[in-house]
Amino acid sequence: MAEPPSKVSQYQSLIEKELAVLKLPEEPKKLYEPIRYTLSLGGKRMRPVLLLLGCDLFDGNIEKAISAALAVELFHNFTLMHDDIMDNAPLRRNQPTTHQKWNKNVAILSGDLMLVKAYELLNSCETENLSGILNVFNEAATKVCEGQQMDMDFEEKETIFIDEYIKMISLKTAALLAGSLKIGAILGGASADDSRKLQEFGKHIGIAFQLQDDLLDVFGNPEKFGKTVGGDIIANKKTFLFLKAFELADALQKRTLQNLLVDEGHPDLIGGQTSSGCLSQPVRQNPQLVRKKSVREKAKEKIERVTDLYCQLNVKEITKKEIERYYIKGMQFLNETSTSSEKKSEITSFVSQLMIREL
Amino acid sequence: MAEPPSKVSQYQSLIEKELAVLKLPEEPKKLYEPIRYTLSLGGKRMRPVLLLLGCDLFDGNIEKAISAALAVELFHNFTLMHDDIMDNAPLRRNQPTTHQKWNKNVAILSGDLMLVKAYELLNSCETENLSGILNVFNEAATKVCEGQQMDMDFEEKETIFIDEYIKMISLKTAALLAGSLKIGAILGGASADDSRKLQEFGKHIGIAFQLQDDLLDVFGNPEKFGKTVGGDIIANKKTFLFLKAFELADALQKRTLQNLLVDEGHPDLIGGQTSSGCLSQPVRQNPQLVRKKSVREKAKEKIERVTDLYCQLNVKEITKKEIERYYIKGMQFLNETSTSSEKKSEITSFVSQLMIREL
Numbered sequence: 093m094a095e096p097p098s099k100v101s102q103y104q105s106l107i108e109k110e111l112a113v114l115k116l117p118e119e120p121k122k123l124y125e126p127i128r129y130t131l132s133l134g135g136k137r138m139r140p141v142l143l144l145l146g147c148d149l150f151d152g153n154i155e156k157a158i159s160a161a162l163a164v165e166l167f168h169n170f171t172l173m174h175d176d177i178m179d180n181a182p183l184r185r186n187q188p189t190t191h192q193k194w195n196k197n198v199a200i201l202s203g204d205l206m207l208v209k210a211y212e213l214l215n216s217c218e219t220e221n222l223s224g225i226l227n228v229f230n231e232a233a234t235k236v237c238e239g240q241q242m243d244m245d246f247e248e249k250e251t252i253f254i255d256e257y258i259k260m261i262s263l264k265t266a267a268l269l270a271g272s273l274k275i276g277a278i279l280g281g282a283s284a285d286d287s288r289k290l291q292e293f294g295k296h297i298g299i300a301f302q303l304q305d306d307l308l309d310v311f312g313n314p315e316k317f318g319k320t321v322g323g324d325i326i327a328n329k330k331t332f333l334f335l336k337a338f339e340l341a342d343a344l345q346k347r348t349l350q351n352l353l354v355d356e357g358h359p360d361l362i363g364g365q366t367s368s369g370c371l372s373q374p375v376r377q378n379p380q381l382v383r384k385k386s387v388r389e390k391a392k393e394k395i396e397r398v399t400d401l402y403c404q405l406n407v408k409e410i411t412k413k414e415i416e417r418y419y420i421k422g423m424q425f426l427n428e429t430s431t432s433s434e435k436k437s438e439i440t441s442f443v444s445q446l447m448i449r450e451l
Numbered sequence: 452m453a454e455p456p457s458k459v460s461q462y463q464s465l466i467e468k469e470l471a472v473l474k475l476p477e478e479p480k481k482l483y484e485p486i487r488y489t490l491s492l493g494g495k496r497m498r499p500v501l502l503l504l505g506c507d508l509f510d511g512n513i514e515k516a517i518s519a520a521l522a523v524e525l526f527h528n529f530t531l532m533h534d535d536i537m538d539n540a541p542l543r544r545n546q547p548t549t550h551q552k553w554n555k556n557v558a559i560l561s562g563d564l565m566l567v568k569a570y571e572l573l574n575s576c577e578t579e580n581l582s583g584i585l586n587v588f589n590e591a592a593t594k595v596c597e598g599q600q601m602d603m604d605f606e607e608k609e610t611i612f613i614d615e616y617i618k619m620i621s622l623k624t625a626a627l628l629a630g631s632l633k634i635g636a637i638l639g640g641a642s643a644d645d646s647r648k649l650q651e652f653g654k655h656i657g658i659a660f661q662l663q664d665d666l667l668d669v670f671g672n673p674e675k676f677g678k679t680v681g682g683d684i685i686a687n688k689k690t691f692l693f694l695k696a697f698e699l700a701d702a703l704q705k706r707t708l709q710n711l712l713v714d715e716g717h718p719d720l721i722g723g724q725t726s727s728g729c730l731s732q733p734v735r736q737n738p739q740l741v742r743k744k745s746v747r748e749k750a751k752e753k754i755e756r757v758t759d760l761y762c763q764l765n766v767k768e769i770t771k772k773e774i775e776r777y778y779i780k781g782m783q784f785l786n787e788t789s790t791s792s793e794k795k796s797e798i799t800s801f802v803s804q805l806m807i808r809e810l
Contacts, residue, residue: 120600174563178556197537197603200559204533204566205596208589211570215585222581226574230567237564241479244556 100442103144103154107137110162116209126190126202127209130169133185138446139164139272145439146276146290149431156218157279160225163213164272167229170206171236171268173199178244217279225275228291232271239264246330254335258299266298286429293429296422297443303415304448306331310399311408312448322395328353332414333407334398340405348401352394419447459801462503462513466496469521475568485549485561486568489528492544497805498523498631504798505635505649508790515577516638519584522572523631526588529565530595530627532558537603566592576638584634587650591630598623605689613694617658625657645788652788655781656802662774663807665690669758670767671807681754687712691773692766693757699764707760711753778806 111131116124140161147157175181176189177199183189191199210229217225242260246252273294277287309324310333324331338349402408422443426436470490475483499520506516534540535548536558542548550558569588576584601619605611632653636646668683669692683690697708761767781802785795 120597120604122604123597123600170563174559178559200533200537201596201600201603204529204563205593207563207566208592208596211585212589212593215582215589219578219582222585223574223578226570226581230571230574233567234564234571237560237567238479238482241482241560244560245479245481 099148099438100141100145100445103141104137106144106158107140107161107165108134110158111165114162122194122198123202123205126173126194126198127206129193130173130190130202130206131166133187135185136446137165139168139268141442142269142294142439143272143276145442146273146282147280148276149290149429149435149439150277150280150282150286151435152276152280152282157276159213159216160275160279161272163210163229164268164275166206166210166213167233167236168268170203170210171240173203173206175240177203178240221278224278228271228274228278232267235263235267235271239267247328252330252335254332254339257330257332257335261302262295262299265302266295269298269301270294283430286431289425289429293422293425296418296425300415300418300422301446303332303411303418306333307408307411307415308448310402322391322399325352325395325398326391333402333411336410337398337402337405337407340407341401345401345405348397352398415447458507458797459500459504459804462500463496465503465517466499466520466524467493469517470524473521481553481557482561482564485532485553485557486565488552489532489549489561489565490525492546494544495805496524498527498627500801501628501653501798502631502635504801505632505641506639507635508649508788508794508798509636509639509641509645510794511635511639511641516635518572518575519634519638520631522569522588523627523634525565525569525572526592526595527627529562529569530599532562532565534599536562537599580637583637587630587633587637591626594622594626598626606687611689611694613691613698616689616691616694620661621654621658624661625654628657628660629653642789645790648784648788652781652784655777655784659774659777659781660805662691662770662777665692666767666770666774667807669761681750681758684711684754684757685750692761692770695769696757696761696764696766699766700760704760704764707756711757774806 114131116127118124143161143164144154144157147154172184173190176184177191177196181189182192187193189199190202214225214229215222239260239262242256243264246257246260270291271294274287274291277290282290306324309331310322312321314321323329324334334349338346341349423440426439429436473490475486477483502520502523503513503516506513531543532549535543536550536555540548541551546552548558549561573584573588574581598619598621601615602623605616605619629650630653633646633650636649641649665683668690669681671680673680682688683693693708697705700708782799785798788795
């Protein structure tokens with residue numbers, strides 16, 4: 093019998109409910125409040141949902157997988173909290189980031205504790221699977237840290253090859269999706285081969301998601317996807333689109349791209365926040381306004397110029413094809429698992445919901 | 452038969468050796484080099500040694516406990532790396548701290564990964580004990596974070612009672628010593644009652660150690676203990692000595708202490724570093740030198756005044772008694788464990804080496 097189509101939203105509600113009643117002490121306030129705050133900001137809860145779907149795929153009792161699902165969500169939120177410090181990000185899900193709302197020390201320490209709490213949750217898994225699950229989790233956690241460091245290294249690196257970029261996102265983004273699915277599979281009683289296949293599915297889907305994020309940043313409909321168009325361009329992010337464009341560009345186009353990259357990033361234009369740099373200028377109303385306007389206009393112009401170059405080089409279509417390639421490869425791994433097609437369709441429908449076909 | 456007296460140093464060498472060959476990849480360099488750097492800075496390796504001694508106390512095979520011993524040492528170093536960011540500390544074991552040698556982002560991320568690696572090491576413990584050991588470890592890790600937050604909260608709090616301070620150090624400092632001993636005991640095959648007693652031993656000894664640190668900061672021989680005298684006073688740290696003095700002070704003495712606390716801290720005088728504040732002054736040689744000298748002199752005067760007050764209030768003797776009280780209470784717990792007195796003497800001799808009787 094086919095599963096009811098609402099399974100994903102059931103799981104999402106379950107995760108929300110469980111996160112809301114997560115047992116955390118009141119004191120010290122500055123340690124536990126940021127954790128509650130971060131977990132309350134919502135999100136698609138993609139990782140825990142995939143973990144539960146992974147468990148269900150092998151007819152596992154998802155009750156046994158809830159703690160592990162919460163663990164991957166806590167881990168993910170820990171990484172966001174620390175990444176936001178490192179990236180100096182003012183906003184996350186349209187709300188102030190923890191280091192912005194409190195301070196950096198609070199965000200470091202609360203993040204640390206969130207990681208410990210993730211392990212605490214993992215430790216409520218049945219003993220027979222504990223060591224195996226910890227293995228998968230630790231491997232994913234290591235990859236996420238390695239990916240984040242690679243990403244930061246890229247900021248200072250002149251030449252980045254596409255395959256290095258794919259490696260970076262497969263660590264930073266895809267490894268935790270893959271690990272979540274594998275943990276779900278193990279808890280669902282999957283064979284080693286099926287668990288590995290589900291992990292590979294997660295890895296490829298994760299890469300596709302990240303490439304899609306890169307694409308939407310430039311070509312997405314801001315109203316539809318809730319993102320400021322061109323944020324990555326302004327922040328001089330070396331995304332797949334940028335690297336592909338650079339690869340295909342002729343000498344003149346390369347120089348144009350390089351010149352645009354030398355431009356100082358203006359993160360204040362991304363988060364909609366006023367930069368403190370502006371505020372610390374001598375207070376004379378008119379010149380400040382004039383300067384501000386010109387920064388905004390410069391940013392708009394930069395986005396237009398880069399987008400124009402991307403269009404000349406057919407980068408949009410190339411990226412779409414690349415996304416499709418990873419998506420299809422991922423789906424092949426899913427299809428190869430020895431599970432019923434009814435069960436597979438739950439995961440497929442969830443994942444395809446997250447894929448945007450038309451732009 | 453009595454154990455050879457060199458067991459502690461055997462264990463210390465073993466830990467050093469194992470840390471040196473810890474399997475860590477080369478890349479990304481900025482992620483793994485700081486971990487290797489931090490672990491190479493040495494230290495007494497108190498926590499892993501106590502863990503191994505705890506295991507040996509119950510005739511456990513210490514081979515089985517080595518991974519867990521390394522795990523607590525990695526955890527400890529992770530907390531130091533992150534605490535040093537939070538405290539803005541330039542030096543650790545007379546070497547530049549990670550955030551100083553690289554940068555804050557590197558110290559955040561390498562610290563995070565060190566915590567993950569600690570769990571990875573724990574996961575090599577035999578499966579039958581894994582969940583129990585994780586429980587103890589997670590509890591200790593949570594307490595360490597709570598203690599660190601309490602410590603930071605104290606900086607902004609006007610009144611701190613002695614029992615709050617003891618609670619803070621029992622979390623920040625003692626919990627990991629206690630947890631290390633308990634993990635050792637569990638791996639050594641101790642009963643639940645004996646494991647708990649060894650944990651209590653560790654907790655009380657840990658408190659005694661921290662109080663001794665507080666005492667040595669003021670009354671220690673700088674050549675003997677390798678610490679700058681008065682560092683806590685200059686940094687306006689609310690130590691046991693300060694809080695006890697404040698508790699016993701009359702109205703005039705209280706006011707003096709409060710006034711001294713209002714003084715800006717001068718961390719540059721502790722680490723032997725020039726403060727960036729000084730460097731950012733307009734560059735005119737002579738006034739700068741004059742100002743610098745006067746800051747140093749002011750610091751010296753402050754240390755003298757506070758020390759003088761401590762002497763008037765008999766705080767040195769009171770602290771020594773308090774240390775003795777926790778030490779004796781800890782020893783009682785150790786003696787109550789159902790183990791041979793020969794085995795106990797190894798731990799006793801290690802711990803008493805770390806206790807300074809005469810100042």
